[in-house]
Amino acid sequence: MSSALTKSTKVLIRPQRGVVGLNFRELWNFRELVAFLTWRDILVRYKQTLLGGGWAILQPLLQMLLLNLLFGEVAGLPTGGVPRPLFTFAALLPWNLFSNAVSDASRSLVANRNMITKVYFPRIIVPLANVLSGVLDFAVAFLILVGMMVYYQFAPAAVWLLPVYVLITLLTALGVGLWLAALNVHYRDVKYIIPFLTQFWMLASPIAYEASSIFERLPQQWQWLYALNPLVGVVEGFRQALLGIPVYSQDMLWVSLASASVMLVSGLMYFRSMERTFADVV
């Protein structure tokens, strides 16, 4: 019998203390559960809605229209010579992937309380599945962008870089999601922090404006502060890969990447150290 639970037939259950690494082998054994939960989250996402999957199209489009109206027509911010719809939409792609993943993942443990208190599996699977399930919405939105690029007759610049940036987005979202999910188990305050956090974070990311407009206002030695937001690097990367807008500085990309790594690793460590109390507290 080759089941998720058979791989190591002898199990020692004892109190765990200190920092525990991620058990990749075990996670691999449970890969089907990851797939099933991702599939469930996708199936359930638009159940009993009038528009169903149409929301995956409508949401980013409406967001784009609103942002264009405010930041383009009203504020008149520059877009680096790219049609504004493309400029905004290319940034909304990773942003929505990120913000949906973070808010879903942070609620995930509490929402799946009944599973966590009754069955054993690596807990990280729950927020992980939530993060992964967002990829479908992302793919749908991506197709719209492709359509828009055809309409504006815009050739992509360096598409092969995109998967890297998508991966960075997902891993950052996972890191932040793990932090919030674990905190949410103890403090339901997280639920109220999230809308606020994502709003704030969106404004702090170059979604409706150019990253360079912030970088240029900062003294040279403080520019890295802005790049600490991994979304700055990711959004710049998206615009570079799709629309050919050059990134402000390669160094700042590295800062964003480093910051994303710190979020991911610290999120994993915190989650793992709190994991053993989830079933008792959630």
Place this chain on the structure above:
Amino acid sequence: MSYAIRVEGLGKQYRLGGSQQAYTTLGERLGAAVTWPVRLLKGQLRDRAETVWALRDVTFDVKQGQVLGVVGRNGAGKSTLLKILSRVTDPTTGFAEINGRVGSLLEVGTGFHPELSGRENIYLNGAVLGMQRREIAKKFDEIVEFAGVDKFIDTAVKHYSSGMYLRLAFSVAAHLEPEILVVDEVLAVGDAEFQRKCLGKMSDVAAAGRTVLFVSHNMSAILRLTEECIVMERGQLAFRAPTREAVDYYMSSSFQKSGERTWAADEVPADAAPFAPVALRVKDPNGDVVETAQSRQPLEIEFEYTLAQPIQGLRVGVYLQSMRGEVILTSFDTDDPAAFEKHGTREAGRYVSRAILPANFLNEGQYLLGVNASAFRVRRYFWDERALAFTVDAMGAPGMHWPEPRQGFVRPQLDWTIDRVGAA
């Protein structure tokens, strides 16, 4: 290595009134102390919480292929033990060693999503319980057939009746094939027919030579399925013995000796009004409330209730059932036509309906009393199938000089005559 499970010095400490019980609000604590950020991250903002040992220094082992029962009162630590063995929660002290694939059924239907169809939920639930997709696909038809929901397999389970939902959930779990099965009280749900089916499935598992750890309040299931039991008391292992002995020990020492079931106002469903149950009691001939009645003596069943308004045609009665839910008898206080005539309308007030079960009637064992207050073909005011459990002791009953379990629910003293009617 012939042990499937070996547990040594296992203990689990819970914090009471602290963050483990309820989540805290950050706001109250903002200025507390320098250690605040650390405690925040550890989820220990209420550090002066009291602690309690849900499980303490438990040591035992289970041999490969053994079916071990775990009995004990609510809060005795059974569930905590199973949770640790299923790796849902970590122990505080000690360790447990497990040889083999564990399938744990602490609840059926874990991971079921109401919006998904029966088919989708089978796959999902199977995956949650640790089955591979191939394995589920292979058993899919069997699962559906066992649950008897084939017509609704593509309907969202939120449209299922609770019985169908339960059957499907149990069916998935029953087709899990672990080397070690850990089961908690899943049989406490469902109708009698379904419970029988579940018990059958459980004994198949046991007969197939797999190791089973079985927790239940249902003594007849425990007696049927297990050879040996451990009795838990206040988080500790109190007793380990062959099942019959262990059950006796449990019944005599640790069962809640209440013999009375009372209903608080908030336990009474709103639609019961104007009827409201107050208490159901089992009494011995001296009028004392007893948990264990003697088979040799008559037994009084007393049901106290109030009527906020007069009710016409009311009948108040009891169901006497086995622990497995088989109804042994049903009786109403107005079964006698004359009594029904006399109490055609019951005025508002406080009432007690009493019935006497004769001596030499019930066999030894545990029984369940259900109550029913209704007006025939008009309305069922109140109904509780499992209101009160009580035990019957067969001391001095007919046939007790043979120390063997006797079949049947009734144990009457029949008038036997033995005549020699001729030569051989």
